Amino acid sequence: DDVRSVGNGDLVVTVEDASGHKTTTVYPVTTLPTLLRPGEIEYNVAAGRKSSNYQLKKPFRDGESGTFWMGSVGYGFDSTTLNAASILHGKYQAGGVSVTQALGGFGAVSAGMNLSQAKYDNGDNKRGHSVSAKYAKSFSDSSDLQLLAYRYQSKGYVEFADFYSTDRYTRYNTKSRYEMRLSQRLGNSNLNLAGWQEDYWWMKGKATGGDVSLSTTILDGVSVFLNGSYSKRPYLD
Numbered sequence: 001d002d003v004r005s006v007g008n009g010d011l012v013v014t015v016e017d018a019s020g021h022k023t024t025t026v027y028p029v030t031t032l033p034t035l036l037r038p039g040e041i042e043y044n045v046a047a048g049r050k051s052s053n054y055q056l057k058k059p060f061r062d063g064e065s066g067t068f069w070m071g072s073v074g075y076g077f078d079s080t081t082l083n084a085a086s087i088l089h090g091k092y093q094a095g096g097v098s099v100t101q102a103l104g105g106f107g108a109v110s111a112g113m114n115l116s117q118a119k120y121d122n123g124d125n126k127r128g129h130s131v132s133a134k135y136a137k138s139f140s141d142s143s144d145l146q147l148l149a150y151r152y153q154s155k156g157y158v159e160f161a162d163f164y165s166t167d168r169y170t171r172y173n174t175k176s177r178y179e180m181r182l183s184q185r186l187g188n189s190n191l192n193l194a195g196w197q198e199d200y201w202w203m204k205g206k207a208t209g210g211d212v213s214l215s216t217t218i219l220d221g222v223s224v225f226l227n228g229s230y231s232k233r234p235y236l237d
Contacts, residue, residue, distance in 0.1 A: 034083055034100045034110060036076025043073040050089070050160070066090040068160070079104075083112075091119040091165045092158070098132075107137030107145075118158045121165050128157030147181040155201050173201045189216035205234030 036042055047069050072085035079102040086095040098112030111133045118126040132151040139145065153174055179196040195210035209231030216224050 034074060034081055034098065035102060035108065036074055036081045038076050038078050040076040041073070043071070045069075045071045050163075068092070087160050089160070092160055092163050093117050094160060096130075107135060109136075110134040114157070116156075116158050116160075118163050119165065120167075126156045126158055128154040130154070130157050145180075145182060147179065149177075149179040151177045175199050175201045189214060200234075203234055207231070207233040 047067055049067055066089060068087060068089040070085070070087045072083065074081055074083040081100045083098045083100070084096070087093065094114060094116040096112055096114030098110060100108065100110040102108050112131070114130045114132075116126075116128055116130075120126075130151060130153040132149065135145075135148040137145045137148075151174075153176070155173065175198075177196060177198045180194065182193045184191045184193075192213045193210070194212075196208070198207040199205075200207075209229070211227065211229035213225065213227040215226075218224055
């Protein structure tokens with residue numbers, strides 16, 4: 001009972017009896033990573049400066065002026081976890097809350113909402129919100145629906161990663177996104193499938209994509225990993 005899931009995957013539990021015999025059991029983990037044990041508090045605090053320069057010699061030459069602060073806190077109840085997070089910058093502020101609920105044999109579900117405010121050098125302000133929902137479920141010992149997610153963003157919502165005070169236009173301003181991930185164990189191999197779809201406020205058409213990966217072990221310890229991906233975006237046609 002003192003084992004907390006930190007993500008999707010396998011939880012391997014080995015029990016050794018008095019005679020020294022070990023029994024290993026693999027449990028598929030289908031809880032969302034934000035779940036905490038009852039009474040547990042988790043918090044994070046960070047500070048930094050945003051950069052738009054990819055050169056290592058002067059990484060902050062073209063960055064936003066001023067320091068940003070970000071923090072989050074989560075508290076666990078019996079089968080529910082509440083989380084809150086925020087980002088503070090001189091020209092950008094955002095905050096959000098989410099709740100994650102364990103559903104026992106039915107998996108786990110999470111819902112959240114974020115608010116953002118961005119100020120631009122030309123005097124314009126943008127305010128917006130986003131809402132999201134996630135679901136995780138294990139169908140059997142070898143098959144998991146790792147993530148089924150939906151996210152909606154209003155026209156004025158801006159992610160901090162996309163914020164630049166000199167440019168109020170977010171070129172590919174996402175309106176909504178659907179995402180699904182599946183995992184299947186095949187003996188000593190793992191097969192992962194993912195697919196997603198996005199649409200945008202400022203352009204017609206939808207973007208779609210997916211990827212498939214296979215990992216396995218051969219020749220008594222040699223790991224092999226294969227991966228393929230596909231994407232189609234309307235602004236690249």
